[in-house]
Amino acid sequence: MKRQTVMIVDDNPTNIELLSESLGDDYEMVFATSGAEALELIRADKPDLILLDVMMPGMDGYQLCAVLKGDAGTRDIPIIFVTAMCQEEDEIRGLELGAIDYVTKPISPHIVRARVKNHLELKRYRDLLESLSSAADRAKKEFLRAISHELRTPLTPILGMTDLVLTSEEDDDKRKYLSLVQKAALKLLGIIEDLIETSRLEGEGASAESLPFTLRPFLDAVLGELETVAAGKGLTLRLTLAAGLPEAIESDQGLLRRLLTMVVGNALKFTREGEVALELEHRATDAEPRLLFSVLDTGIGIADQDLERVFLDFTQSDGSVTRPFPGLGLGLGIARRITELMGGRIWAEPRPGGGSIFRIELPLKVPAGLGVAS
Structure with missing residues (x-):
């Protein structure tokens, strides 16, 4: 299984070294010393999780987090803030921007390792569920498309023959029963047409004219x-x-x-x-x-x-x-x-x-x- 990638963003090389040593050899590591550098690396190759320092010159951690969470391509990357600021309002601000956790300085290697491990496990399960959901959705659409066409094929001659007999049958009781058959078949045809329409509108190439x-x-x-x-x-x-x-x-x-x-x-x-x-x-x-x-x-x-x-x-x-x-x-x-x-x-x-x-x-x-x- 491919190792997950953790990016460490911090303008202090000592902090980068300490965080990297805390995680050992369990992950692929990517490093950036500024928000701008990190943004460029992330857009080139998205990491699975980011350990992000708050106080950095230029683009600080809050600003980088806001940019990433505002982009559909990067908003799902888990971000853990690493900071010496431990006031409640600082933590609230980061969480409101979309971070999932905080690690406070001085850094405890055991806490860093445990939190990164837990959040990456959660991300792995979430990605798996999304993959299974997408596969199930594709299977559902294919099933609806196939079953709809298979049901419509025998229904067309049923309606045709029922209509033909109705036009020639003179017995009122038989006509009444045939009319019930026709109504039921038309109702079923309407349901089938709805299934086909659902599949068509979800398919590639669906468009609107003007x-x-x-x-x-x-x-x-x-x-x-x-x-x-x-x-x-x-x-x-x-x-x-x-x-x-x-x-x-x-x-x-x-x-x-x-x-x-x-x-x-x-x-x-x-x-x-x-x-x-x-x-x-x-x-x-x-x-x-x-x-x-x-x-x-x-x-x-x-x-x-x-x-x-x-x-x-x-x-x-x-x-x-x-x-x-x-x-x-x-x-x-x-x-x-x-x-x-x-x-x-x-x-x-x-x-x-x-x-x-x-x-x-x-x-x-x-x-x-x-x-x-x-």
Whole structure:
């Protein structure tokens, strides 16, 4: 097994020698006598752990720690501060910057050796868990992709033959039974399509287009496709557009349709009475203008602890086996992936008075030469 690498950063050669002798020959050692030198070495070849002196000329230990923790490529390197400062506020400052431990001077070789050993063991286990998690995630995606396509292959002729028989069968009882078969098969096909969509959005090469289209007719069409579901449950389906919205936008129309259908459909599913509303407004920010879609319902609501969890795969707010709203819990996970692919974000809030609000914020791009809605 490759030996782990420990970097010692200290402007005092005597301290470097003492720390190095404390660790013996158990690790590969790298040395730096300044924060700038250490940063250059770390970016060239990341160590497994850093023993970092606090007081150094130029870039001190606190500054180096802040730089490393602010970089995604180095933020996971464990840092142990080595310092003669033993005031509580000094220790708190280092820990708040992201250090995992402190060793105080005068240096005790036994303490240095024990703490380095313990933290490197923890890092080894953490790296192993991350590796296993990544492997499991890849296996899950491959399994979903394979099983989804294998399930869809026999389902297509089942639906085709059922439809064919329904068009020719005259016996009412047989037609009723065949209709139940057809509905069940279509439901299964929807689940399979969700699995395939999840795998596709996680795969390499997934991207969003940016083409112009008029906004109001598009939104009317999206809700029009869901009107039958709303009417069947006796629900009001409402669309509200704020003043000042553009007449047209540039976006991926297919992805946006899928996204809104997912979120509004989810609201309809969990609402027994009242309304589901889609509201749209323009939100100006310092970075870029944004569109804010809000889907409001009068449904069962979401517990505070589940507001983020509902966007995970195979998750519903009510996770019990006997829950009254069956499903795999993939819809909002797909919605999250689409939103991120389009450069936006999605979140949930409780609705005052009961129900839920799902908000989707997306970049707003307006085609050149087109006006603004009144």
